[in-house]
Amino acid sequence: xxxxxxxxxxSPSTGYERVVLAHGAGGRVMQRLITDLFIAAFxxxxxxxxxxxxxxxxxxxxxxxxxxxxxxxxxFPGGDIGSLAVYGTVNDVAMCGxxxxxxxxxxxxxxxxxxxxxxxxVESMAAAARRCGVRIVTGDTKVVEHGQGDGxxxxxxxxGTVVAKAAIxxxxxxxxxxxxxxxxVGDHGIAVLAAREGIEIETALRSxxxxxxxxxxxxxxxxxxVHCLRDPTRGGLASALGEVAQSGGHGxxxxxxxxxxxxxxxxxxxxxxxxxxRAACEGRFVAWLPARHAARAIEILQASGCERxxxxxxxxxxxxxxxxxxxxxxxxxxxxxLAGEQWPRIC
Amino acid sequence: xxxxxxxQIVTRYEGTAGxxxxxxxxxxxxxxxxxxxxxxxxxxxxxxxxxxxAIQVLDQEAARRTLALLSxxxxx
Amino acid sequence: MRYVDEFREPARLxxxxxxxxxxxxxxxxxxxxxxxxxxxIARWSLETRLPKGLTLVHGPGCPVCVTxxxxxxxxxxxxxxxxxxxxxxxxxxxxxxxGGDLLAARAAGADVRVVISPLDAVELARxxxxxxxxxxxxxxxxxxxTVALAIEAxxxxxxxxxxxxxxxxxxxxxxxxxxxxxxxxxQAFLAAGHVCTVEGTAAYPELVRRFxxxxxxxxFEPLDLLEGLRRAVLQLEAGRADLEIQYERAVRPEGNxxxxxxxxxxxxxxxxxxxxxxxxxEGGLRVREAFARYDAEHRFGRPPAHVEEPGACRAADVLRxxxxxxxxxxxxxxCTPERPLGAPMVSSEGACAAYYHHRRIQRHP
Numbered sequence: 001x002x003x004x005x006x007x008x009x010x011s012p013s014t015g016y017e018r019v020v021l022a023h024g025a026g027g028r029v030m031q032r033l034i035t036d037l038f039i040a041a042f043x044x045x046x047x048x049x050x051x052x053x054x055x056x057x058x059x060x061x062x063x064x065x066x067x068x069x070x071x072x073x074x075x076f077p078g079g080d081i082g083s084l085a086v087y088g089t090v091n092d093v094a095m096c097g098x099x100x101x102x103x104x105x106x107x108x109x110x111x112x113x114x115x116x117x118x119x120x121x122v123e124s125m126a127a128a129a130r131r132c133g134v135r136i137v138t139g140d141t142k143v144v145e146h147g148q149g150d151g152x153x154x155x156x157x158x159x160g161t162v163v164a165k166a167a168i169x170x171x172x173x174x175x176x177x178x179x180x181x182x183x184x185v186g187d188h189g190i191a192v193l194a195a196r197e198g199i200e201i202e203t204a205l206r207s208x209x210x211x212x213x214x215x216x217x218x219x220x221x222x223x224x225x226v227h228c229l230r231d232p233t234r235g236g237l238a239s240a241l242g243e244v245a246q247s248g249g250h251g252x253x254x255x256x257x258x259x260x261x262x263x264x265x266x267x268x269x270x271x272x273x274x275x276x277x278r279a280a281c282e283g284r285f286v287a288w289l290p291a292r293h294a295a296r297a298i299e300i301l302q303a304s305g306c307e308r309x310x311x312x313x314x315x316x317x318x319x320x321x322x323x324x325x326x327x328x329x330x331x332x333x334x335x336x337x338l339a340g341e342q343w344p345r346i347c
Numbered sequence: 348x349x350x351x352x353x354x355q356i357v358t359r360y361e362g363t364a365g366x367x368x369x370x371x372x373x374x375x376x377x378x379x380x381x382x383x384x385x386x387x388x389x390x391x392x393x394x395x396x397x398x399x400x401a402i403q404v405l406d407q408e409a410a411r412r413t414l415a416l417l418s419x420x421x422x423x
Numbered sequence: 424m425r426y427v428d429e430f431r432e433p434a435r436l437x438x439x440x441x442x443x444x445x446x447x448x449x450x451x452x453x454x455x456x457x458x459x460x461x462x463x464i465a466r467w468s469l470e471t472r473l474p475k476g477l478t479l480v481h482g483p484g485c486p487v488c489v490t491x492x493x494x495x496x497x498x499x500x501x502x503x504x505x506x507x508x509x510x511x512x513x514x515x516x517x518x519x520x521x522g523g524d525l526l527a528a529r530a531a532g533a534d535v536r537v538v539i540s541p542l543d544a545v546e547l548a549r550x551x552x553x554x555x556x557x558x559x560x561x562x563x564x565x566x567x568x569t570v571a572l573a574i575e576a577x578x579x580x581x582x583x584x585x586x587x588x589x590x591x592x593x594x595x596x597x598x599x600x601x602x603x604x605x606x607x608x609x610q611a612f613l614a615a616g617h618v619c620t621v622e623g624t625a626a627y628p629e630l631v632r633r634f635x636x637x638x639x640x641x642x643f644e645p646l647d648l649l650e651g652l653r654r655a656v657l658q659l660e661a662g663r664a665d666l667e668i669q670y671e672r673a674v675r676p677e678g679n680x681x682x683x684x685x686x687x688x689x690x691x692x693x694x695x696x697x698x699x700x701x702x703x704x705e706g707g708l709r710v711r712e713a714f715a716r717y718d719a720e721h722r723f724g725r726p727p728a729h730v731e732e733p734g735a736c737r738a739a740d741v742l743r744x745x746x747x748x749x750x751x752x753x754x755x756x757x758c759t760p761e762r763p764l765g766a767p768m769v770s771s772e773g774a775c776a777a778y779y780h781h782r783r784i785q786r787h788p
Contacts, residue, residue, distance in 0.1 A: 197513075197536070197537045198536075198543075199539055200378065200379070201376050201377070201378050202370070202376070202377040202378065203375060203376040203377060205376075263374060263375040264375045264376055266374070267373050267374035267375050267376045267424055268376050270352055270373065270374070270424055270427065271352055271373050271376060271378065272513075272539070273350045273513075327467065327468065328433040329433040329436040329437060329467075329645075330433075330437075330472075331467060331468030331469075331471060331472065332468060332471075333465070333466070333468050334780075336779070336780050339517075339759075339760050339761040340517060340526070343513030343514065343516045343517070343537060344512075344513040344537060344539060345350060345512065345513050345514040345770075345772075346349075346350055346397065346398045346512045346513075346514060346539070346562065346566065347349060347350060347458055347459070347485060347486055347487050347512070347514045347561075347562065347770065347772050349457065349458075349459050349562070349563060349565040349566070349615065349616075349617035349618060350459055351565065351617045351620070351643075351673075352424070352427070353424070353425065353426040353427060353673075355425070362542075363542050363545060363546055363576060364542075364545065364576035364579050364580050365579070366542075366572070366576065373424055374424035374425070381540065381542060381569075381572070383572055383681070384568060384572075384679055384681050384682045384685075385679075386681070393425070393426060395617070395620060395673045397565055397566065397569070397617060398512070398539065398540050398541065398562070398566055398569045399539050399540020399541075399542060399543070399569065400540065400568070400569045400572070402565065402568070402617070402620050402621055402679055402682060403620045403621075403673055403674075403675070403679055405426060405672050405673060406671060406672045406673070406675075407426075407672070409671035409672040410426055410429075410671075410672040412671065413430075413646075413647075413650070413669075413671060413672060414429055414430070414435070414646075416650065
């Protein structure tokens with residue numbers, strides 16, 4: 001690609017400390033950024049071909065999913081916007097019952113973003129992709145004026161071949177099904193809230209951001225008639241259960257004491273007046289499957305690294321669309337989805 | 348109203364504007380708390396914490412009495 | 424967590440429920456006036472376990488909900504001022520004033536920060552001499568001492584750029600107002616535990632005497648609430664009216680004199696409008712003249728004029744215990760936390776919102 005003639009150019013393509021508008025302008029400066037940063041880090045054959053799009057070989061049926069990532073702060077205990085952008089989409093592909101294979105990555109960069117920071121994010125994405133065995137095959141870069149974006153937004157689209165034999169969706173859920181969760185809930189939401197609002201708690205509050213596709217695939221390959229899968233991201237477990245219940249037209253009954261929550265998360269929530277069941281997870285999933293397969297499913301999940309996978313409840317034909325929580329002393333109440341984010345409270 | 352949580356004082360030190368502070372442990376998490384309103388509270392005492400301040404020392408004996416109450420409830 | 428878990432232990436709760444049932448032979452109406460207790464009652468489904476005939480009503484115990492819309496609007500306008508850094512407790516972020524809430528202001532570019540302690544706002548003022556830090560001071564008597572100390576700290580540090588928008592409210596005057604109403608049905612009170620941790624119990628003997636109502640200073644865990652109710656019922660059944668402290672581990676009759684002294688130095692009592700109740704005589708606190716430079720009203724002017732809220736909200740009846748939230752025709756229909764018609768549906772501590780978030784299936788609209 002390089003033209004060996006060095007023209008006197010007011011926008012030198014090397015030596016930048018921060019993102020400038022030229023990085024999105026389609027010229028030499030942008031090309032340099034793409035080659036030296038993105039292509040060098042992601043390092044896939046498709047990217048090295050230097051074309052605008054990529055051709056991939058995937059056997060149908062193909063699952064495709066997309067997500068935009070805007071998390072602040074960009075770096076938080078346990079992850080960053082880059083690794084999150086990979087794991088989030090890898091997990092969403094897995095939630096479709098598919099093996100994630102390729103990702104695309106689109107960046108909206110704010111003028112003024114320090115380039116070393118962008119490099120850290122991109123390298124984190126590359127490491128996450130390698131860890132997941134997925135390839136980032138194409139992408140896009142845009143730059144917006146200072147004040148128009150929040151540093152960096154990343155959108156990733158993921159594709160993979162569906163391995164599930166039946167449709168994985170809310171409509172497949174049946175009364176009598178067991179509800180399982182792959183691990184403790186609320187880690188990501190609480191860790192990010194504390195980091196974002198500068199709430200200093202001396203503890204190991206870390207996001208659980210990470211890939212779940214291997215555990216999901218192990219479950220699917222064991223032929224256990226998985227009916228639905230959902231990762232409890234925004235709105236946490238409450239939203240995952242509630243959305244599936246509303247789409248599927250069934251009711252859910254959860255045993256509160258059986259929902260795993262790490263002590264650090266539970267105690268931080270007590271302190272800040274938050275609910276771990278409504279806080280986001282980024283490395284967990286919920287599975288709905290026939291009750292007779294629940295025990296085997298738990299074994300498989302635990303063997304796949306989900307040490308605290310457990311059954312948390314069951315599906316009912318009553319109270320359609322509503323999630324009911326049973327507490328330890330025989331009381332019951334409705335577990336609502338949140339209208340918006342949780343905030344720490346003193347009242 | 349008035350979310351206040353009991354925690355145990357781990358250490359005491361001087362903080363913002365020369366005010367007495369403490370590192371207070373709440374189960375498995377710890378946070379800095381202003382101890383200006385509990386000047387006699389010592390390390391290992393439990394305090395009731397609201398909005399980043401200890402507002403009272405928790406009376407552990409009273410807590411025990413409250414818990415023991417049920418076994419002696421009025422046979423009305 | 425120690426001194427929390429033991430008071431939630433299921434076997435103890437069952438025993439406490441049975442004890443309450445044993446002592447209740449007649450119908451009684453008891454009010455609690457603390458959002459934290461409202462929240463706990465809903466969270467632990469305590470109302471479903473009460474003896475038949477024991478009616479629990481929820482008073483105006485949520486300082487967030489009782490903050491008038493024009494005060495919230497005042498805070499919002501300060502926030503969007505480019506030279507101001509507004510610090511607030513998280514509780515206020517999604518409470519709408521007449522022009523929207525603080526979260527929306529932040530999304531539109533205003534610098535709004537959530538803090539846990541008012542001292543965090545003082546630290547911020549110290550770190551940012553280029554901006555004026557305004558702390559939005561809401562809360563009952565429990566919170567006022569923390570804000571008082573923040574003002575005194577700012578004074579000691581000679582910070583020229585720190586001010587408090589004070590909207591603190593006082594509970595006993597509201598209790599008196601409720602009990603004084605000609606159609607009052609409240610027969611006993613669970614007094615707010617953490618307010619009394621600071622204030623002690625000095626304000627209550629007079630109320631007990633004047634209105635002949637039992638008052639039991641109660642804590643926040645389900646065991647505390649059940650025991651507080653049991654003691655109140657015991658008094659009612661025996662025809663007594665006394666002041667008792669259930670929440671002994673955190674409440675002494677003298678309260679916390681140091682905390683009260685700080686409030687006395689920095690604030691003075693004033694009449695205050697409570698959203699949903701109207702003007703409560705001596706129902707609030709304002710910053711004293713001596714600390715005027717730390718008073719946001721002094722620096723930036725008073726809030727906009729009071730706006731009468733139109734519409735179907737029955738806050739006045741709900742907050743006085745005359746209407747149960749779930750009996751309001753708009754509950755869960757025209758009025759939800761996402762689209763609140765009025766104060767009690769606004770924050771999760773508000774009587775209506777607490778019931779909405781923890782409602783049981785039978786009442787599901």
